[in-house]
Structures are given as C-alpha cells and as structure tokens.
Amino acid sequence: MAGSKAEIAAGGAVLAAAVAFLVYAGQVTGMSGGTAASYDLRASFRSVEGVTVGTDVRLAGVKVGTVTALALNPQTFFADAVLSVQSDVQLPDDSAALVSSEGLLGGNFVELVPGGSPENYAAGAEIEDTQGAVSVISLMMKFAGGGSDGAAPDAAGGTAADGAGVAP
Numbered sequence: 488m489a490g491s492k493a494e495i496a497a498g499g500a501v502l503a504a505a506v507a508f509l510v511y512a513g514q515v516t517g518m519s520g521g522t523a524a525s526y527d528l529r530a531s532f533r534s535v536e537g538v539t540v541g542t543d544v545r546l547a548g549v550k551v552g553t554v555t556a557l558a559l560n561p562q563t564f565f566a567d568a569v570l571s572v573q574s575d576v577q578l579p580d581d582s583a584a585l586v587s588s589e590g591l592l593g594g595n596f597v598e599l600v601p602g603g604s605p606e607n608y609a610a611g612a613e614i615e616d617t618q619g620a621v622s623v624i625s626l627m628m629k630f631a632g633g634g635s636d637g638a639a640p641d642a643a644g645g646t647a648a649d650g651a652g653v654a655p
Contacts, residue, residue, distance in 0.1 A: 524574040525572055526572060526610035526611075527570065527572075527610060527611055528569070528570045528572055528584075528608055528610075528614055529567065529570070529614070530568050530584045530613065531613075532566045533617075535557060535568060535586055535619065536595070537586070537620055538554060538595050539557065541554065542554040542595065543596040544571070544599060546598075551572055551599070552571045552572040554568055554571075554597060555570070568597070570597060577607040578608050579603060580612070581616070582599055582601045582614060582616070583599070583600040583616035583618070584597055584600075585600060585617070585618040586598075586619050586621075588620075
C-alpha cells in the first residue's frame with residue numbers, strides 16, 4: 488500500500504509540472520486566454536519569406552501583435568497579410584511595415600515603423616508602405632560576384648566583359 492501512495496504522489500507531481508509548463512508556454516507564445524483587445528491591419532508584401540501565421544509584429548523591438556493570416560493575391564502576385572495589433576498601439580496612417588530579420592541565423596518578424604501623421608489607422612485599414620523580406624543569399628551573391636555577369640569591375644568602373652573602361 489505504501490508503494491501505491493508513492494506512485495500516486497509521483498504521478499501527481501509530474502501532472503502538476505506538465506500543467507505548469509503548458510501555462511508558461513502559452514504565456515510566452517502569446518496564446519494565453521487573457522490577451523489584450525486588438526485590431527487588424529492589412530499589408531501586401533512582395534515577399535514574406537520566413538513569416539508565417541503567428542509571427543511577431545514588433546514596434547521598436549517590442550511585440551505588439553501577431554500575423555493572423557497570409558494569402559497569395561492572384562491579381563498582384565503579392566502576399567497579403569493580416570496583422571493583429573494591440574488596441575492600445577495607435578499607428579499613424581503613414582506608418583510602414585517591413586519584414587525584418589533577427590540576424591543571420593534568427594527568424595523573421597514584421598516590424599512596424601511609425602510615421603508622423605496626426606491621423607491613425609482605423610481597424611481594417613491597409614498599410615501601403617511595405618518592404619518584403621530581403622534574401623541574404625541574394626545579397627551575398629551580388630557582392631561576391633561583383634555584378635550580374637560575375638566579372639569584377641576594372642579601374643574605370645566598367646568590367647572587362649562589357650568593354651567599358653578598356654583602353655584602345
């Protein structure tokens with residue numbers, strides 16, 4: 488009988504630890520039931536590489552919302568995103584939305600850059616000023632190659648491949 492009481496106590500401790508972990512994980516990821524009121528903004532990006540539903544929306548490095556929907560617009564071939572922003576964060580209607588990176592190995596997030604307009608976005612408004620994700624690989628290829636044809640520039644600013652700057 489003493490062994491079964493010890494097993495019940497150990498099982499209860501494991502169950503309590505699991506519940507505590509789930510509550511903590513819900514709070515850290517913003518999935519807790521007591522979330523603040525929010526409003527939606529729409530934005531279209533050329534590229535949302537690295538952004539998924541649930542990705543952070545940040546203002547000055549502070550999480551102020553999440554991406555709640557992503558879809559391809561078949562007319563523009565841009566990615567349409569819905570950003571849920573905390574209702575206590577009122578953005579000027581000339582603000583910008585950028586897909587930013589946490590670093591070379593970090594993930595992407597949507598960064599809000601406030602403008603200077605005295606008017607604020609209304610719920611459901613579209614952020615017109617957007618910048619999509621920048622591919623680090625593409626940037627490295629441009630710098631490593633020196634140009635689109637891979638030829639290094641000569642002293643006159645041209646390349647040997649295009650004939651510019653070549654002395655007669």
